[in-house]
Every structure is written in C-alpha cells, then in structure tokens.
Amino acid sequence: MPILPGVDVMKKRIFEPEVARLYRRRIDKHIRRTGNHASVAMWYMHFNYAGHRWYIPPSKIVPPSKIDGSYKPDSAAFLQKERECLEAQRIAQSVDSRPVYHHACGNFGDIFTLNCYIGPTSPLQERSEWPSRWAEKRPFPLMACEHGLMLVPYWFRPRQFPLSVVYSDEPIFDEITAQYFGPEAYSLISPELFDLYDIDRKPRGTRLRALIKHHAGYQRVKSLFARESLRAWRTYGMSGIVFNAINWDFEDPDGEPSQVMQALRRYFGDTDLYIAGPPGDWPSKDHSFIAGERVRKQIVLLNDLGRDTPCELGWRVLGADGAEFASGRVEAVAKAGTPSFYPLEFDAPAVMDRTEFALAVDVVSQPEEHFKPESFAFEVFPTAGPLRTHGRVLLFDPVGRTSAMLDQGGVAFETLNAGSDMSAAALIVVGRESYNEDFVKLADDLGLEDALSAGANLLVFEQTRGAPLGLELQERSARRVFIAAQGHSVLAGLRPEDFINFRGESDFMEPYPDAPPETETKWPARFFKWGNRGIVSTYAYRRPHYAPFKPLLVSGFDLTDSPLLEARWGRGRVVLCQLDVTSRFGTDPVSRRLIANLLGDLTRRSEAAPVSCVATDDAAAASAARFGIGARDEGIENAGLIIVGKDALSRERVEKILSSAGKGARVVILPGAASAPDFGVEREPQRVMVGRTTRHALTESIVESDLFLKQWVDVESVAAANGWVSIVEPGLIATREVGRGQLVTCSLDPDALQGTRAGVKAQRLWDALLTALGVDGTGRDSLLHPERALYERNEWETRPRYINW
Numbered sequence: 129m130p131i132l133p134g135v136d137v138m139k140k141r142i143f144e145p146e147v148a149r150l151y152r153r154r155i156d157k158h159i160r161r162t163g164n165h166a167s168v169a170m171w172y173m174h175f176n177y178a179g180h181r182w183y184i185p186p187s188k189i190v191p192p193s194k195i196d197g198s199y200k201p202d203s204a205a206f207l208q209k210e211r212e213c214l215e216a217q218r219i220a221q222s223v224d225s226r227p228v229y230h231h232a233c234g235n236f237g238d239i240f241t242l243n244c245y246i247g248p249t250s251p252l253q254e255r256s257e258w259p260s261r262w263a264e265k266r267p268f269p270l271m272a273c274e275h276g277l278m279l280v281p282y283w284f285r286p287r288q289f290p291l292s293v294v295y296s297d298e299p300i301f302d303e304i305t306a307q308y309f310g311p312e313a314y315s316l317i318s319p320e321l322f323d324l325y326d327i328d329r330k331p332r333g334t335r336l337r338a339l340i341k342h343h344a345g346y347q348r349v350k351s352l353f354a355r356e357s358l359r360a361w362r363t364y365g366m367s368g369i370v371f372n373a374i375n376w377d378f379e380d381p382d383g384e385p386s387q388v389m390q391a392l393r394r395y396f397g398d399t400d401l402y403i404a405g406p407p408g409d410w411p412s413k414d415h416s417f418i419a420g421e422r423v424r425k426q427i428v429l430l431n432d433l434g435r436d437t438p439c440e441l442g443w444r445v446l447g448a449d450g451a452e453f454a455s456g457r458v459e460a461v462a463k464a465g466t467p468s469f470y471p472l473e474f475d476a477p478a479v480m481d482r483t484e485f486a487l488a489v490d491v492v493s494q495p496e497e498h499f500k501p502e503s504f505a506f507e508v509f510p511t512a513g514p515l516r517t518h519g520r521v522l523l524f525d526p527v528g529r530t531s532a533m534l535d536q537g538g539v540a541f542e543t544l545n546a547g548s549d550m551s552a553a554a555l556i557v558v559g560r561e562s563y564n565e566d567f568v569k570l571a572d573d574l575g576l577e578d579a580l581s582a583g584a585n586l587l588v589f590e591q592t593r594g595a596p597l598g599l600e601l602q603e604r605s606a607r608r609v610f611i612a613a614q615g616h617s618v619l620a621g622l623r624p625e626d627f628i629n630f631r632g633e634s635d636f637m638e639p640y641p642d643a644p645p646e647t648e649t650k651w652p653a654r655f656f657k658w659g660n661r662g663i664v665s666t667y668a669y670r671r672p673h674y675a676p677f678k679p680l681l682v683s684g685f686d687l688t689d690s691p692l693l694e695a696r697w698g699r700g701r702v703v704l705c706q707l708d709v710t711s712r713f714g715t716d717p718v719s720r721r722l723i724a725n726l727l728g729d730l731t732r733r734s735e736a737a738p739v740s741c742v743a744t745d746d747a748a749a750a751s752a753a754r755f756g757i758g759a760r761d762e763g764i765e766n767a768g769l770i771i772v773g774k775d776a777l778s779r780e781r782v783e784k785i786l787s788s789a790g791k792g793a794r795v796v797i798l799p800g801a802a803s804a805p806d807f808g809v810e811r812e813p814q815r816v817m818v819g820r821t822t823r824h825a826l827t828e829s830i831v832e833s834d835l836f837l838k839q840w841v842d843v844e845s846v847a848a849a850n851g852w853v854s855i856v857e858p859g860l861i862a863t864r865e866v867g868r869g870q871l872v873t874c875s876l877d878p879d880a881l882q883g884t885r886a887g888v889k890a891q892r893l894w895d896a897l898l899t900a901l902g903v904d905g906t907g908r909d910s911l912l913h914p915e916r917a918l919y920e921r922n923e924w925e926t927r928p929r930y931i932n933w
Contacts, residue, residue: 131171131172131173131175132155132158132159132171132172132173132216132220132228133151133154133155133158133173134173134174134175134177134213134216135173135174135177135212135213135215135216136174136175136177138151138212139212140208140212142212142215142216142219143212143215148215148219151216151219152219152222152223155219155220155223156223159171159220159223159224163224163226168226169226169227170226170227170228170229170238170239171220171224171226171227171228171229172228172229172230172231172241172273173213173216173217173220173228173229173230173231174213174216174230174231174233175231175232176231176232176243177209177213177230177231177233178206178209178210178212178213178230178233178234178236179232179233179234179242179243180200180201180206180234180648181647181648181649181650181651181932182199182201182643182647182648183232183233183234183235183240183242184242184243184244184656184932185643185647185656186257186258186259186260186261186262186640186656186658187261187640187641187642187643187656187658188642188643198235199235200234200235200236201648210233210236213230213233213236213237214236214237217230217237227239229241229271229273231273231274232273232274235268238269239268239269239270239271239367240262240268240269240270240271241271241272241273242271242272242273243272243273243274243275243932243933244258244272244274244275244932245274245275245276245279245282245372245932245933246258246655247278247279247282247655247930247931248278248282248304248307248685248927249653249654249655249927249928249929249930250654250655250656250658250930251604251605251606251607251608251663252308252352252353252356252357252607252608253356253411253413253607253629253659253661253662254605254655254657254658254659255353255356255357255655256356256357256359256360256361256411257360257411257658257659257661258361258658259360259361259364259365259366260364260411260658260659261640262364263364263365266365269367269368270366270367271366271367271368271369271370272361272366272368272369272370273368273370274370274372275369275370275371275372276371276372276373276374277350277353277354277357277358277371277374277388278304278349278350278353279372279373279933280295280336280340280373280376281294281295281933282304282928283299283300283301283304283339283346284297284298284299284300285297285298285299285300285928286298286928287928287929287930287931288931295336298327298924299325299335299339300685300928301339301343301345301346302314302316302317302345302686302836302838303685303686303833304345304349304685305345305346305348305349306685306686306687306833307608307683307684307685308348308349308352308608309345309348309349310608310610310624310682310687311610311612311682311687311831311832311833313345313832314818314832314833314835314836315820315832316343316344316345317817317818317836319817321342321343322817322818324338324339324342324343325339327838327839337376340376340377341379341380341381341386342381347377347380347386347387347388348387350377350388350391351387351388351390351391354388354391354392354394354395354396355391355394355395358392358395358396359395359400359402359428359430360411362400362430362467363404363410363428363430363467365466365467369396374388374392377389394500398431398432398433398498399429399430399431399432399433399437399462399498399499400429400430400499401427401428401429401430401441401489401491401499401500401501401502402427402428402502403425403426403427403428403487403489403502403503403504404425404426404427404428404469405425405426406424406425406426406471406473407424407426407469407471410426410428410469411659411661412661412662413629413661413662414629414631414632414662415504415505415506415507415625415629415631416506416507416509416626416630416631416716416717416718417476417506417507417508417509417717418476418508418509418510418511418512418717419476419477419478419479419508419509419510419511420475420476420478420511421475421476422473422474422475422476423473423474423475423476423506424471424472424473425471425472425473425487425504426469426470426471426472427441427443427458427460427469427470427472427489428467428468428469428470429460429462429463429467429468429470429499430462430467431462431463431464431465431466431468431498432464432465433464433498434464434465435464436461436462436463436464437461437462437464437494437495437496437498438459438460438461438462438494438495439460439461439462439491439492439493439494439495439498439499440457440458440459440460440491440492440493440494441457441458441460441470441489441490441491441492441499442455442456442457442458442489442490442491442492443455443456443457443458443472443487443488443489443490444487444488444490445474445477445485445486445487445488446485446486446487446488447477447483447484447485448483448484448485453474453477453485454474454475454477456472456474457492458470458472462498462499476508477508479508479509479510480510481509481510481621482507482508482509482510482621482622482623482721483507483508484505484506484507484623485505485506485507485508486503486504486505486506487503487504487506488501488502488503489501489502489503505625507623507625507626507717509717509718509720509721512717512720512721512724514537514538514539515534515537515538515539515723515724515727515728516724516727516728517539517540517554517555517727517728517731518554518728518731518732519553519554519555519731519732519733520542520552520553520554520555520731521534521539521540521541521542521553521554521555521557521727521731522541522542522543522544522548522550522553522555522556522557523541523542523543523544523556523557523559524543524544524556524557524558524559524562524567524570525543525557525558525559525560525562526559526562526564526566527559527560527561527562528559529559529560529561529710529711530557530559530560530562530589530710531543531559533710533711533713533723534557536713536714537713537720537723537724537727539727541557544556544570544574545570546570546573546574548574550574550575550576550578550579550584551575551578551579551582551584553579553584554584554585554730554731554732554733555584555585555586555587555727555730555731556571556576556579556584556585556586556587557586557587557588557589558586558587558588558589559589559710560589560590560591560710560711561590561591561592562589562591563588563591563594563596564594568912568913571912572912576911576912577697577906577910577911577912579700580697580698580699580700580701580702580911581697581698581699581700581738581906582698582699582700583698583699583700583733583734583735584700584733585700585701585702585703585730585731585733585734586697586700586701586702586703587703587705587726587727587730588702588703588704588705589705589709589710590636590666590667590705590706590707590708590709590710591667591706592636592666592667596704597702597704597911597912597914598672598675598914598918599669599670599672599675599677599693599704599918600669600670600919601667601668601669601670601706602667602668602669602670602689603637603654603666603667604665604666604667604668604683604684604689605634605637605657605660605663605665605666606663606664606665606666606668606683606684606689606691607628607629607630607662607663607664608627608628608629608664608683609627609628609664609665609681609682609683609691609707610624610627610681610682610683610687611624611627611680611681612679612680612681612682612687612690612831613678613679613680613681613694613828613829614828615828616680616694616828617725617729618680618692618694618703618722618725618726618729619680619681619722619725620725621721621725622718622721622722622725626718627664627681627707627718628664629661629662629664630662630663630664630707630708630712630716630718630719631662631712631715631716631717631718631719632661632712632715632716633659633660633661633662633663634660634663634666634708634711634712635660635708635711636660636663636666636667636708637657637660637666638657639658639659639660640657640658640659641656641657643656651929651930651931651932652929652930653929653930654929654930655930663708664683664691664707664708665683665689665691665706665707665708666706666708667706668683668684668689668690668691668706669689669690669691669693669704669706670688670689670690670919671688671689671690671693671831671892672895672918672919673888673891673892673895673918673919673920674754674755674756674891674895674916674917674918674919674920675695675756675895675905675909675914675918676695676696676697676895676898676899676903676904676905677690677693677694677695677702677704677899678693678694678695678828678829678896678899678900679692679693679829679831680692680693680694681707682831682833684927685925685927686833686836686925687831687832687833688833688925690706691705691706691707692704692705692706692707695899695904695905696736696738696899696902696904696905697904697905697906697911698738698904698905698906699733699734699735699736699737699738700733700734701730701734702905702911703726703730705722705726707719707722709722709723710723737768738768738902738904738906739768739769739794739901739902739903739904740760740763740766740767740768740769741757741758741759741760741767741768741769741770741771741903742759742760742761742762742763742764742767742769742770742771743759743760743761743771743773744761744770744771744772744773744775744777744781744785745761745773745774745775746773746775747773747774747775747798748771748772748773748774748798749761749771749773751771751773751798751894752771754878754891755894755895755898755903756909756916757898757903759771764781764784764785764788765784765787765788766788767788767793768792768793768794768902769793769794769795769796769901769902769903770785770788770789770793770794770795770796771796771798772785772795772796772797772798772801772803772804772807773798773801774798774800774801774802775802775803776802776803777802777803777806779806782803782806782807785807786807786866788869789866789867789869789870789871790866790867790868790869791867791868791869792867792868792869793869794869794870794871794872794901794902795807795866795869795870795871795872796872796873796874796897796898796901797809797871797872797873798873798877799844799873799874799875799876799877799880800877801873804873807864807871808849808850808851808852808864808871809846809850809852809862809873810846810847810849810850810852811844811845811846811847811875812844812845812847812859813842813843813844813845814842814843814844814845814858814859814875815840815841815842815843816837816840816841816842816843816845816858816860817836817837817838817839817840817841818835818836818837819835819837819856819857819858819860819861820835820856820857820858821835821855821856822854822855822856822857824855824863825900826855826861826863826872826897826900826901827855827856827861827900828900829896829897829899829900830856830893830896830897830900831896833889834889834892834893834896835856835860835889835893836889837885837886837889837890838885838886838889838924839884839885839886841876841881841886843860843875843876844875845858845859845860845875846859846860846862846873846875847859850864851864851865852864852871856874859875860874860875860876861873861874861875861897872897872901874893874894874897876889876890876893876894877890878890878891878894885922885924888920888922888924888925891920892920
C-alpha cells in the first residue's frame with residue numbers, strides 16, 4: 129500500500145487546471161516507478177488530513193439509522209477537505225484504477241479508515257467488540273489504518289501533544305498492568321527496573337525504549353490485548369489492521385523475539401484456532417457453570433492463507449488430575465478469508481463443590497502445521513439449594529429487584545419501614561439502586577448507627593448514583609477484579625479466576641449507547657461504552673484514605689477501586705457490595721455463591737467488642753484524629769489500642785503499656801517516637817520505593833499498590849532484633865508479640881511525606897493498618913453523615929483521560 133502524493137500542501141489549489149495537470153504528472157511518475165510491484169494492491173493518500181472525532185465511536189461508524197456509513201460532519205472546513213481529497217483520488221484513478229484509501233479520513237473514498245487507538249479506559253471485552261455494529265452488514269471495507277495493541281503514549285501520564293512532552297513525563301506502566309493482572313503487577317517491579325523510570329529527572333532521553341524492552345507488565349498486557357482483541361476483530365471480519373510503532377516491540381533484552389512479538393506471530397499470523405462462546409454469542413467468555421447443565425462452546429478457525437484448509441480436531445473435557453469427562457472429534461475445514469465455527473457441547477460434570485476443569489482442543493491431523501492446540505479453563509459448581517440465614521432480615525428496596533432475588537432464594541425478610549425495630553434485626557439490607565435520601569432519613573429515625581453499634585449488620589447492594597456513606601462511585605464496567613482479602617468468610621468457596629468475566633451480561637447501563645453529542649468535538653474521559661458482556665462490577669467505590677473500610681476485592685488503575693468493602697461499626701459490620709450479582713442470582717453460580725456467603729455471614733449478629741483507643745501525647749492524638757479516631761489520653765490499663773507518640777515516656781509508663789500489651793492490648797509506635805528503643809525497636813537506614821507484604825493478619829487490609837511509593841524514600845526501617853519481626857519488607861511494618869498482645873510499628877511517616885505521591889500511599893497504608901488493628905467506625909465519624917473528607921485529593925491516583933492519537 130504505497131503512499132501517493134496528497135493534497136495536504138496544495139489544498140484548494142488542486143482545482144486549478146495547471147496545478148491539477150502537474151499533480152497528475154507527479155502521480156503518473158510515482159505509479160510507474162512502483163505500481164508494477166507484485167505486492168501493490170491499493171494506494172493510500174492524505175495522512176490524517178480529513179479525520180473527525182466521530183469516525184471512531186462504535187455507535188457512529190454504522191448506527192442503525194446510518195448503516196451505510198453516511199454520517200459525516202457538516203462543517204464547511206471538513207466538507208472542503210473532503211472535496212479536495214476526492215478530487216485527488218479522481219486524478220489518481222484516472223492514471224491507475226486500483227482502490228485508494230484516505231488515511232484516517234473516515235467514510236469517504238473506497239474504504240472506511242480511521243486511526244484506532246483504544247487505550248486502557250476501555251475494558252478489554254468492549255475493545256474486542258468494537259467492530260460488532262459494522263460487522264452486522266459490512267456496508268464497506270473497514271480498516272484501522274493506524275492501530276496499537278496499547279499505543280506507547282498511553283503508558284505515560286499526560287494525554288497531550290507533542291509526544292516529547294508525554295515521553296518526558298510520568299510512566300504509569302505498573303498502574304496499567306495492575307488493571308489486568310492485579311496485585312501481581314507490583315511483584316514485577318525491581319530497583320533496576322524502577323531506576324529506568326527516572327522519576328526525578330527531566331528531560332529524559334533514553335528511557336522510553338529501555339522501559340518497553342525491560343518492563344514485563346508492558347509485554348504481558350500487550351500480549352493479552354493481542355490474544356483477546358485481534359482474535360475478536362478477525363472473527364468480526366475486519367478488512368485490515370495496520371500497526372503503528374510495533375517495531376519498538378520486536379526484541380527482548382537478549383535480542384530474542386519479545387513476548388509481544390511472539391503473541392503477534394500467534395494471533396495475527398495466517399491461521400489461528402481458539403475456543404469461543406456458543407452459537408449466537410461467540411464473544412462470550414462464560415466460564416462458570418452448574419453441575420449437569422449443558423455447556424455450549426465453539427471452535428473458531430481463522431484462515432488468511434487464500435485457500436481452504438481441512439483439518440481434524442479432537443476435544444476433551446479434563447479434570448485437574450487429567451481425568452477425561454467428555455470428548456469428541458470434528459472434521460473441519462478452515463474457510464479461506466472467513467471465520468469457520470464448529471459448535472461443541474457437553475454436560476457439566478457432577479461435583480460436590482466448586483471444581484476446576486479444562487476444555488482442550490487438539491489438532492489430530494492437518495496438511496501442514498497451521499493450527500495449534502488450545503484450552504479453555506472453566507469451573508463447575510454444585511446445584512444450590514435455598515439460601516441459609518441465621519437471623520431477622522430487614523430490607524429497604526423500593527426498586528424491587530433485591531426483594532425478587534431474596535424471594536427466589538427462599539429468604540424470609542421484612543420490609544424496613546417507620547415501624548421497624550432495628551434493635552432486634554441481625555441484618556439490614558439496602559437493595560439494588562435503593563440507597564437514597566428516604567433511606568437515610570428512615571435510618572436516622574430508627575437509629576441505624578446505634579443498632580450497628582449493638583451488633584446488627586448492614587449490607588448495601590449495587591448503587592449507581594450519589595455517594596453512599598460518603599464514598600465515591602465511579603462507572604468502570606470492570607471485567608477483571610482481584611481478591612484483596614484472601615481467606616475472608618464472604619469469599620469462601622471462590623477463587624481469583626471467578627472474578628474475571630462474570631457469566632452473562634450486566635443490566636445497569638445501556639449496552640450499546642450512542643456517542644454523547646459533545647464527543648463530536650471533544651474526546652470523552654472514557655472510550656465509548658460498548659457492551660455489557662462479562663461485567664463483574666459496573667460501578668465501583670473509590671477506595672478511601674480516611675475511613676475504616678477494608679477492601680475485600682480491588683480493581684482498576686493502580687487498584688484504587690473496590691467493588692466489595694467491609695467496615696466494623698461498634699459490634700456490627702457494614703458491607704458494601706458493588707458486584708453486579710442481584711440480576712444474575714439465578715444464572716451465575718459465582719453470584720449465587722457470593723450472595724449466599726454474604727447472607728449467611730451477616731445474618732449472625734456480631735459480638736466483637738469495639739476497640740478503645742488511647743494516645744500517649746498530642747502527636748499521637750493528632751495522628752489518630754487525622755483518621756477521625758478520638759483517642760483518650762488516659763486509661764492505658766484498659767485500652768484495646770495504645771498509640772505511642774513522639775514524646776519520651778517515663779520508664780513507669782513504658783512498663784504500664786507493656787503490661788497492657790501482655791493482657792491483650794495492641795500498641796502502635798509512631799515513626800520518630802523517642803521511646804521506641806524502650807520497646808526494643810532498633811532502626812536502620814533504608815532506601816525504599818516498594819514494600820512487600822508477608823502473610824499476616826495485619827496485612828490482610830493492605831493492598832500491594834499502597835506499598836508502591838513510586839519514588840525513592842529514605843526511611844528508618846525496623847531491624848529484626850529483640851523479638852521484632854518484619855511483616856512488610858524491608859522493615860516497613862514490624863510486630864513484636866508481648867503476652868496476649870502485640871507491639872506494631874510502621875516506618876512510613878505521612879507527615880514527613882506530605883504533598884508527595886509516597887505521602888498519599890502512606891495515608892492509605894496507615895488507614896489500612898488501623899483498620900486491621902480493630903479501630904471501628906464509631907470512634908471516627910457519623911456513618912450516614914460523615915463530616916470529614918474521606919479522600920486525600922491528589923493528581924497521581926486519577927486515571928488519565930482517553931485520547932485517540
């Protein structure tokens with residue numbers, strides 16, 4: 129597809145006869161020089177000359193009313209550019225009749241073309257389905273004449289031109305990797321890799337290609353994109369894809385083909401084989417089934433060889449131990465130039481508990497080695513009976529969706545109204561989309577906070593608007609959610625893979641909305657919404673910095689979102705569930721299991737006593753107050769939590785604190801505490817940019833992203849001496865057992881780091897630590913009417929906006 133001279137310079141003068149004559153002569157020379165080459169099938173012109181923003185929204189490429197692609201901007205400037213380009217095409221085709229496409233100029237000329245850079249603001253499933261509306265009728269060839277699996281500028285903070293500004297600013301490689309691979313993303317960081325970031329130096333000239341070559345997360349994410357989106361786009365029949373800057377991804381540090389390059393060889397080669405959803409729903413990635421139900425899948429063969437390719441395929445359903453549960457053979461022909469679908473089906477094996485299986489497809493015979501074996505992991509759950517509850521349930525559900533779900537599950541409940549007695553309830557449930565001013569008023573009138581303090585529990589299902597309990601809701605349509613609290617009771621019987629691509633579709637948003645009118649001239653913050661398949665959480669809470677909410681699940685950019693939060697409130701518990709489960713209760717076994725866990729767990733009144741807090745000085749009291757904790761300055765003997773401040777303590781007071789610890793109290797020693805040596809703390813200087821958790825009860829509330837400081841910080845870490853053991857390496861958080869109690873210290877000082885990205889992380893880390901130590905909400909603020917800000921506003925945790933480069 130050689131470039132023909134365009135009208136970018138001549139513009140309106142193309143219509144002048146003498147200019148047109150000279151232009152035609154130049155075109156003629158160009159075509160005579162290159163046109164007889166065997167590989168030339170078409171010409172392209174007018175690089176980015178006449179593009180417009182509405183050539184990329186899936187709803188605007190071929191909406192139902194304009195399936196012929198007739199939409200074009202009506203501005204005089206665009207129409208003038210179109211006339212110029214079409215005149216240039218007319219002149220070119222008077223010399224050579226081969227097709228012409230206008231680079232990134234939308235739907236004029238022979239081929240619809242566009243620059244197509246769908247970045248991390250679009251869930252991978254929606255990106256994969258992007259060509260679907262065009263594929264319904266294929267009114268014209270559609271070519272992504274510039275495409276990147278995830279273009280390099282998306283891996284940096286700013287979204288602006290020129291690119292020299294982007295590449296000299298903040299790399300966000302790890303935050304993006306975390307969207308797709310969760311906490312594991314932060315285990316890939318090493319000091320050597322981080323030094324390539326050059327965070328504290330500008331300008332930066334050489335780090336770009338070094339990062340691309342050495343960053344394992346970058347390679348893994350782009351390889352995932354290659355597998356998911358390229359397979360889907362080829363199955364939809366995309367006419368062509370031209371990659372941009374892919375040459376940067378060719379080699380690894382040893383000069384061998386990089387992971388991205390290997391993925392492109394597999395998923396963008398002449399042929400490919402993969403396992404897709406059932407007939408009529410092949411983009412589906414459903415992987416959770418109920419014992420005995422019929423599982424339907426398809427084998428998809430992609431073939432761009434130019435000739436049909438016969439092959440024989442064998443498939444097997446295998447258990448984790450290799451045992452075979454079902455099998456079959458398929459005599460297949462991979463049709464040239466069009467996807468070939470071969471359905472298969474089998475009964476999900478009988479199981480007593482959640483069990484993992486794999487559907488494996490092997491190539492029995494083929495004329496040459498084109499198709500490679502493929503497998504698809506899935507889980508089978510046992511048939512479920514009625515839900516079990518253990519106490520009285522009160523439900524506020526004016527929308528009615530949650531009451532219908534509870535009826536279906538056989539759960540007895542009472543409607544929450546002005547005559548309800550909360551003090552006798554085990555669980556108060558706020559139904560889907562029902563948290564509103566009426567509920568808040570009713571909760572105030574009935575004394576919800578007192579009921580929670582006495583041992584009742586509160587469960588709030590999916591909400592879509594407002595700020596429940598002061599927390600921010602954000603639309604994410606996340607398909608990849610990760611377990612943060614391993615072993616938590618509400619996650620019993622569930623595994624990490626269960627929270628990737630829920631079964632079926634969510635119903636909180638219009639699945640295929642039209643592009644908002646303002647996006648014709650201004651890029652949206654998020655790439656255009658397109659589809660609801662597999663959504664795990666449409667709306668998630670932004671994790672707070674100053675509230676007693678423990679994330680049980682996390683998701684999103686830098687894992688700063690959570691669709692499942694838990695807090696202690698007096699003796700009671702508050703759980704906020706933003707997983708899209710209520711509408712899937714009868715069809716998705718993961719949703720049913722989670723709901724069963726929530727109701728079974730929370731319908732037992734809690735008897736855990738709230739923790740009283742004592743501060744040894746003003747600095748300790750101020751540290752507690754930052755998180756809304758009212759700490760007394762006396763009563764050490766009976767305290768549940770003692771915060772040791774920076775002032776020196778008398779030997780007598782130290783002994784009293786140790787005595788309280790021996791009886792079961794927990795003692796937190798602040799950074800810079802003068803009396804730290806009296807508790808056996810020995811510190812050593814350490815330069816840190818990331819911390820690593822160990823398995824410990826106090827690290828269950830800590831998310832790995834909160835330990836990625838993204839700057840080198842000099843700290844006084846805790847040495848392994850005098851009974852102190854590090855639970856966050858290297859010595860960032862350490863504990864020492866004293867009788868039935870515990871001493872705890874954290875080396876990160878939010879005050880010393882204030883105004884930095886490490887300071888923001890330290891705030892959330894301290895909040896998580898205090899929550900893990902049992903400080904509940906009653907000592908912090910009102911639950912329903914929080915007066916303090918729950919968030920530390922900052923520029924680093926926000927997700928950069930979308931832009932189509």
